[in-house]
Amino acid sequence: xxxxxxxxxxxxxxxxxxxxxxxxxxxxxxxxxxxxxxxxxxxxxxxxxxxxxxxxxxxxxxxxxxxxxxxxxxxxxxxxxxxxxxxxxxxxxxxxxxxxxxxxxxxxxxxxxxxxxxxxxxxxxxxxxxxxxxxxxxxxxxxxxxxxxxxxxxxxxxxxxxxxxxxxxxxxxxxxxxxxxxxxxxxxxxxxxxxxxxxxxxxxxxxxxxxxxxxxxxxxxxxxxxxxxxxxxxxxxxxxxxxxxxxxxxxxxxxxxxxxxxxxxxxxxxxxxxxxxxxxxxxxxxxxxxxxxxxxxxxxxxxxxxxxxxxxxxxxxxxxxxxxxxxxxxxxxxxxxxxxxxxxxxxxxxxxxxxxxxxxxxxxxxxxxxxxxxxxxxxxxxxxxxxxxxxxxxxxxxxxxxxxxxxxxxxxxxxxxxxxxxxxxxxxxxxxxxxxxxxxxxxxxxxxxxxxxxxxxxxxxxxxxxxxxxxxxxxxxxxxxxxxxxxxxxxxxxxxxxxxxxxxxxxxxxxxxxxxxxxxxxxxxxxxxxxxx
Numbered sequence: 068x069x070x071x072x073x074x075x076x077x078x079x080x081x082x083x084x085x086x087x088x089x090x091x092x093x094x095x096x097x098x099x100x101x102x103x104x105x106x107x108x109x110x111x112x113x114x115x116x117x118x119x120x121x122x123x124x125x126x127x128x129x130x131x132x133x134x135x136x137x138x139x140x141x142x143x144x145x146x147x148x149x150x151x152x153x154x155x156x157x158x159x160x161x162x163x164x165x166x167x168x169x170x171x172x173x174x175x176x177x178x179x180x181x182x183x184x185x186x187x188x189x190x191x192x193x194x195x196x197x198x199x200x201x202x203x204x205x206x207x208x209x210x211x212x213x214x215x216x217x218x219x220x221x222x223x224x225x226x227x228x229x230x231x232x233x234x235x236x237x238x239x240x241x242x243x244x245x246x247x248x249x250x251x252x253x254x255x256x257x258x259x260x261x262x263x264x265x266x267x268x269x270x271x272x273x274x275x276x277x278x279x280x281x282x283x284x285x286x287x288x289x290x291x292x293x294x295x296x297x298x299x300x301x302x303x304x305x306x307x308x309x310x311x312x313x314x315x316x317x318x319x320x321x322x323x324x325x326x327x328x329x330x331x332x333x334x335x336x337x338x339x340x341x342x343x344x345x346x347x348x349x350x351x352x353x354x355x356x357x358x359x360x361x362x363x364x365x366x367x368x369x370x371x372x373x374x375x376x377x378x379x380x381x382x383x384x385x386x387x388x389x390x391x392x393x394x395x396x397x398x399x400x401x402x403x404x405x406x407x408x409x410x411x412x413x414x415x416x417x418x419x420x421x422x423x424x425x426x427x428x429x430x431x432x433x434x435x436x437x438x439x440x441x442x443x444x445x446x447x448x449x450x451x452x453x454x455x456x457x458x459x460x461x462x463x464x465x466x467x468x469x470x471x472x473x474x475x476x477x478x479x480x481x482x483x484x485x486x487x488x489x490x491x492x493x494x495x496x497x498x499x500x501x502x503x504x505x506x507x508x509x510x511x512x513x514x515x516x517x518x519x520x521x522x523x524x525x526x527x528x529x530x531x532x533x534x535x536x537x538x539x540x541x542x543x544x545x546x547x548x549x550x551x552x553x554x555x556x557x558x559x560x561x562x563x564x565x566x567x568x569x570x571x572x573x574x575x576x577x578x579x580x581x582x583x584x585x586x587x588x589x590x591x592x593x594x595x596x597x598x599x600x
Contacts, residue, residue: 071371071379073347077354088358089570092502092555096567099143099556103153107176115176120247120270121314123157123172126207129318130170135162137170138579141192143567145185146560151177154185158193160583163205164326167583169197172207175248179211182253184220187228188562194231196565197240199496200471201587203330204235205321206244206261212252225253232260243324245317246271246297246307255295259306263324266297266307267317273300334585336431339399343376345574352570356439356503360479360510366391366406366437369477373397373574379404382423387415392423397435398578400585402473403427405488406437411444412484414454417461420487421598424464428591433584435577436474436489441510442482456599461487469592471584473577474498476555476564480506491563497580499573500555500564507553515545 144154155177173180244261274295300307311317381393472495
């Protein structure tokens with residue numbers, strides 16, 4: 068291994084300025100996370116506790132092994148929308164009886180845990196992660212079903228949640244549900260389609276239609292217990308496999324179910340035991356990323372604070388130098404790394420990336436993409452040299468690579484560079500974002516400038532004088548809009564990543580993800596599409 072040498076000076080003016088800018092973004096992130104953790108607000112949280120019930124994160128804490136980590140996913144879902152931050156559901160990966168599980172918990176303090184469009188998107192993303200990484204799923208259910216005012220947005224796509232549950236079961240990935248309160252209408256199918264279902268005496272109520280709707284539909288007078296109570300389902304319908312006495316007992320039974328799965332990881336890499344920590348302080352990461360995205364920074368400085376022992380064997384270091392590629396280990400797991408060094412990707416970088424991705428697939432090695440790119444280079448010279456076919460070469464390799472991909476956006480992720488560096492559309496197993504990062508079709512100034520040029524040309528074609536004042540106003544408006552819509556919190560709120568993370572946590576987050584992906588087999592591609600040479 069080659070040990071990376073850092074040249075970062077934490078006392079420099081540039082480092083301090085970058086750090087202050089990133090701390091400001093982290094303060095915004097903390098505010099959003101506080102809003103998510105607050106659920107439906109103090110009033111509804113207090114009422115929930117008065118009823119002797121636990122909050123979703125309290126239930127998760129009891130479910131997980133003591134002192135084990137919990138990687139929360141999409142925590143600021145719905146940020147910047149008309150729905151509460153967090154989208155009324157908590158999802159993440161945690162360890163239950165030594166088994167890494169995908170855990171999903173409804174938040175009943177937010178409109179009774181009703182499923183809104185963003186809650187649906189977050190739930191579906193959790194199912195995708197469970198299936199792709201072969202993680203048993205534990206559902207902690209307390210939901211009033213669909214958010215009726217938005218039913219047109221969730222009814223038809225919502226059926227996929229139930230389909231996904233049954234596909235997990237078919238793939239021999241176990242599913243466990245604990246029902247803590249109401250599971251009404253569509254919510255009733257979660258326990259109905261799980262492999263194991265636990266209900267709580269005098270608390271759980273599972274039915275397709277509650278007493279009021281039954282009265283309207285059939286004229287029958289029914290009470291909650293006889294219609295869908297836990298004891299009835301445990302003794303009459305058979306929907307409940309276990310009858311718990313209280314919430315703690317229900318969680319105990321869920322842990323017992325997981326223990327009896329006899330679950331084993333299928334991916335067994337040659338993991339290094341007791342890996343050495345990086346040689347450099349992760350605190351430095353706050354000042355490494357440039358506050359101005361137009362100013363590049365060396366991703367090797369990030370790798371020196373993320374990889375085991377700060378050891379990194381660079382591949383093709385003198386060729387295509389705007390992209391750093393090479394091999395290292397992270398928490399003992401072998402990884403290949405592709406990291407943008409100077410923003411723009413040229414033909415050489417694209418060809419280098421395609422070869423490196425093929426090599427990783429030949430050795431069944433997961434890939435880590437560290438994004439900070441403005442896209443592929445444009446201009447007459449580069450078009451004539453084949454930037455389109457070379458960019459396509461790289462995207463072909465990314466698209467057909469079968470080893471797990473982990474992506475972190477460290478700064479900019481614009482244009483087709485987002486695709487070549489394994490953005491969301493290319494289905495990395497996990498994708499996280501630093502708070503300073505941005506992603507869009509192009510930068511705000513560039514996008515506004517393109518619109519201005521097109522409008523100017525259209526006016527000239529009609530023989531009209533161009534209104535410069537209107538142009539200035541249009542450019543300012545567009546830049547402001549793109550600046551807002553390309554921000555990390557905005558995009559994370561719409562689930563274009565799996566969470567915005569503190570840069571200092573990058574190594575820990577990637578380590579948890581690498582452990583999770585090895586729950587299933589890790590194997591490279593048998594072939595790729597046609598490479599245009």
